[in-house]
Every structure is written in C-alpha cells, then in structure tokens.
Amino acid sequence: MAVEPEGTPCWADAMFSDVEGAKNFYGDVLGWTFGEASSEFGNYTQAYSEGKAVAAVVPPMPGQEGQSAWCLYLASPDAAATARKIRDNGGEVLMEPIQVGDFGSMTLGRDPSGVVFGVWQAGTHEGFEKKAEPGAxxxxxxxxxxxxxxxxxxxxxxxxxxxxxxxxxxxxxxxxxxxxxxxxxxxxxxxxxxxxxxxxxxxxxxxxxxxxxxxxxxxxxxxxxxxxxxxxxxxxxxxxxxxxxxxxxxxxxxxxxxxxxxxxx
Missing domain, CATH: 3.10.180.10 (2,3-Dihydroxybiphenyl 1,2-Dioxygenase, domain 1)
Structure with missing residues (x-):
C-alpha cells in the first residue's frame, strides 16, 4: 500500500505486560496470527490477518508498566516537524522522534485534553496492509x-x-x-x-x-x-x-x- 496522506491513521499497537495472553485473546477474537518477536526492537511482535500486517503487540519497556492501551498512529511526512507542531499547539511530546531501523520514524504525543497518540513517518513499513476487512x-x-x-x-x-x-x-x-x-x-x-x-x-x-x-x-x-x-x-x-x-x-x-x-x- 502507498504511504498514507498526512494525518491518516496508519498503524496501531499496544503494550501488554502479558503479551502471550494478549496474543491468545486477539487471536481468538479477531483471528490474528503473530510473527516472531523482534528482540532488536523490544520484542515488538506484528499481528497478521490473512498474512497481512494489521497491528502489533509489545511488552512494556522498564518503567512503563501500567494500564494497557491501544495507540493509534497518524501518518506524517516528517515526524520531527509534527513533534514541533504538537508542542506549538499546546500538546506534549511524550517520546522524542526516533528512527526505527529502516522501518520509519515515530514520535508519541498527547493532546491538551490528555489523548495519547502516535505519529509515524513511513520507511519500509508503510502501515496497515489492509483496512475495513475482517481482522483489520x-x-x-x-x-x-x-x-x-x-x-x-x-x-x-x-x-x-x-x-x-x-x-x-x-x-x-x-x-x-x-x-x-x-x-x-x-x-x-x-x-x-x-x-x-x-x-x-x-x-x-x-x-x-x-x-x-x-x-x-x-x-x-x-x-x-x-x-x-x-x-x-x-x-x-x-x-x-x-x-x-x-x-x-x-x-x-x-x-x-x-x-x-x-x-x-
């Protein structure tokens, strides 16, 4: 799929203290299968529906254990520029822009009302491989x-x-x-x-x-x-x-x- 226009939801992931439990639950409810955990990227594990990437699950980083929640990522052509806009408009940057291998760049923000969201600048990982179909x-x-x-x-x-x-x-x-x-x-x-x-x-x-x-x-x-x-x-x-x-x-x-x-x- 082509890189999504700026502001389009393009990916979703969630941190779970019990990753295996999450895999079993969403595997049953949404029919997901899961790839190998990527130890290089914090055991990030992609979920697939009919072989197409639809989401990911990951264990919390040390110090980030807490309430599990889904994080929605919005597409950006420049994650660093979007981070500046987040700050300039009263939001908070929770994670400074980082490069994730050749997959892309990301940042995490929170709007002034408290809503947490992600920003994704696509590299080789362009985001959802299917949408609006069962499991996606x-x-x-x-x-x-x-x-x-x-x-x-x-x-x-x-x-x-x-x-x-x-x-x-x-x-x-x-x-x-x-x-x-x-x-x-x-x-x-x-x-x-x-x-x-x-x-x-x-x-x-x-x-x-x-x-x-x-x-x-x-x-x-x-x-x-x-x-x-x-x-x-x-x-x-x-x-x-x-x-x-x-x-x-x-x-x-x-x-x-x-x-x-x-x-x-």
Whole structure:
C-alpha cells in the first residue's frame, strides 16, 4: 500500500505486560496470527490477518508498566516537524522522534485534553496492509472530556477540515482529509467512569459483531457498550482482559439513515 496522506491513521499497537495472553485473546477474537518477536526492537511482535500486517503487540519497556492501551498512529511526512507542531499547539511530546531501523520514524504525543497518540513517518513499513476487512483496523475516534481542546489541536497539527454531526443528543465531529472522514471526535459523557482517561478508541472489523463479543467476554473481556446497530455498522465497545479499550464493528450490517453533517469554519 502507498504511504498514507498526512494525518491518516496508519498503524496501531499496544503494550501488554502479558503479551502471550494478549496474543491468545486477539487471536481468538479477531483471528490474528503473530510473527516472531523482534528482540532488536523490544520484542515488538506484528499481528497478521490473512498474512497481512494489521497491528502489533509489545511488552512494556522498564518503567512503563501500567494500564494497557491501544495507540493509534497518524501518518506524517516528517515526524520531527509534527513533534514541533504538537508542542506549538499546546500538546506534549511524550517520546522524542526516533528512527526505527529502516522501518520509519515515530514520535508519541498527547493532546491538551490528555489523548495519547502516535505519529509515524513511513520507511519500509508503510502501515496497515489492509483496512475495513475482517481482522483489520476500520475506524478510530478521539474520546475526550474537553472536546474544545481536541477540536483546536488536531486540525492545527494535521491538515484536517472539520464537520460536526447535526444531532443534539451527541457531541461528535469528523476530521476529514480531502473531503473524506479519517477520524472522529466524541465527547466523553458522565457515562464514562472518572477513572477512565481520554483515549483513542480503535475499531477493528469483524464478520459478526455478536460472535466477536461472545468470544471476547468468554475470554475475560468486558462489554462496555452495545452491540448496537448504526448506519455505519453493528458495533460494540469492549475492554480486553488487560484493560485495553477497543471496539469491534460489522460494517456489512447497517441500519438507519446516515446522519447529516455540516462544515465547521
């Protein structure tokens, strides 16, 4: 696949203290297989769906043990320049730009509302080898309690145009590239326990949402929301046994009319 336009979600990985447990869980729920751990890069282990790279799991580095979480990477032609933009717009650089062999360069940032995300400047590793197919990444949303901060930050760092959902019951915006939505932004309501930090909610595609939920909960995952039918597909929000939040969606099973959106100046 070609290198993605700047700001496009291009990769996802997660740190797990129990990597084998994570491999077993996601192997069962999403049908992933796993490559060899790369000792040169901290035992980074790629996940595959039908032989195509779709994500990765890695043990935490010393001193970084804590809550497991999925990290979404946004494409950049220049990770160092993006790191400067992160700082210039009130964000925090958690990891300075580093070269990862010939695979590419990365940095980690946090937006002013607390949402952690990655930045990936592709080398030989261009990112997801498939999307929006069973077992692969499909969509992601910035979940934040301070949406005005995220709304100002992300379009300043990445070349997004913004649309809002014309629905008074939900505070939701779309970040678009070239007129196509690539990322959502959702306000976290009181339904989220206060101990849940702002985060990137990553959606993985499944053939059957209810079957995926059943597998996940049987294997120690926790159903947080759904399954629910929407115009985008039938989806559910889950936490894996190590606490990492993610969603599953069957994009073939849609219901209802697409919501109306309007441009935000």
């Amino acid at each position: 990444y499909c969509w992601a949303e910035v979940f934040t309690r301070e949406p005005e901060k995220s709304d100002a930050f992300f379009p300043a760092v990445f070349p997004y145009t913004v649309q809002k959902l014309e629905d008074d019951s939900v505070d939701f915006k779309l970040f678009n590239i070239g007129g196509e939505p690539v990322l959502g932004r959702m306000r976290m309501t009181e339904e989220f326990p206060p101990e849940v930090p702002p985060y990137m909610n990553v959606y993985f595609t499944v053939e059957d949402c209810d079957a995926a939920v059943a597998k996940a909960t049987e294997r120690g995952g926790v159903l947080r929301f759904g399954p629910m039918d929407t115009p985008f597909g039938r989806f559910a929000a889950l936490s894996d046994p190590q606490g990492a939040s993610f969603s599953v969606i069957d994009i073939t099973k849609t219901e209802g009319a697409m919501p109306k959106t309007s441009d935000v100046a």
